[in-house]
Amino acid sequence: xxxxxxxxxxxxxxxxxxxxxxxxxxxxxxxxxxxxxxxxxxxxxxxxxxxxxxxxxxxxxxxxxxxxxxxxxxxxxxxxxxxxxxxxxxxxxxxxxxxxxxxxxxxxxxxxxxxxxxxxxxxxxxxxxxxxxxxxxxxxxxxxxxxxxxxxxxxxxxxxxxxxxxxxxxxxxxxxxxxxxxxxxxxxxxxxxxxxxxxxxxxxxxxxxxxxxxxx
Numbered sequence: 001x002x003x004x005x006x007x008x009x010x011x012x013x014x015x016x017x018x019x020x021x022x023x024x025x026x027x028x029x030x031x032x033x034x035x036x037x038x039x040x041x042x043x044x045x046x047x048x049x050x051x052x053x054x055x056x057x058x059x060x061x062x063x064x065x066x067x068x069x070x071x072x073x074x075x076x077x078x079x080x081x082x083x084x085x086x087x088x089x090x091x092x093x094x095x096x097x098x099x100x101x102x103x104x105x106x107x108x109x110x111x112x113x114x115x116x117x118x119x120x121x122x123x124x125x126x127x128x129x130x131x132x133x134x135x136x137x138x139x140x141x142x143x144x145x146x147x148x149x150x151x152x153x154x155x156x157x158x159x160x161x162x163x164x165x166x167x168x169x170x171x172x173x174x175x176x177x178x179x180x181x182x183x184x185x186x187x188x189x190x191x192x193x194x195x196x197x198x199x200x201x202x203x204x205x206x207x208x209x210x211x212x213x214x215x216x
Contacts, residue, residue, distance in 0.1 A: 014101050015051075020109070022078070025055050025077075026075055027067065027076070032168070039056065042054055070089075071089055073091075074087055077107060079108070083157040084153035084158065085159070085160040086103065086107075089168070091168070094136075099150070102147065113151060115199060119155065121206070122152060122158070122159065129205075130162065130187055131148075131162065132149075132164060132176070133148075133163045133183070135166060135181050136181050139181050143195075144195035144196070145182035185208075190211045
């Protein structure tokens with residue numbers, strides 16, 4: 001058991017606000033050390049609300065390859081209210097578990113909760129963008145950046161919002177020189193470090209789109 005009974009009751013209360021189904025697609029990598037724990041966590045979670053639907057594939061399955069994921073284990077969230085692409089690589093534990101619950105409820109209720117400034121930016125996009133947010137479960141500031149990536153992807157079909165547990169994917173972290181978290185990498189080029197509030201994060205993302213590496 002991953003979630004104790006007290007935590008399950010708290011999670012039930014949070015998920016009770018859900019009104020529409022959300023599909024959780026888990027792509028398993030049996031060679032990864034936390035794969036079984038991720039599966040157990042997601043299984044326990046989906047048992048707490050009828051609107052959560054869990055599907056599992058192995059990374060080499062045809063259904064998994066169609067998703068075009070960059071690595072595994074990965075958790076993909078899908079429903080009609082998610083216009084873009086939401087992916088969590090690794091185990092959504094610690095501070096990131098609350099973030100997962102939040103995005104599930106938001107997706108269920110079609111409520112990205114974005115500011116007018118964010119909506120204006122997203123509506124102006126003419127090309128797709130990818131936001132890779134590197135996090136760790138112990139980081140209290142990481143959910144702010146992770147939430148923005150997920151909510152942007154919920155709102156716009158031009159956004160891929162990916163959250164990567166940096167410790168589980170060291171090669172990925174090394175590739176993007178992740179020395180501190182949260183680190184947001186935009187289109188695999190520009191980046192910024194820090195859990196900026198949404199109003200400030202918009203400006204950081206705009207600058208990172210030009211290829212700038214900020215705050216490093």
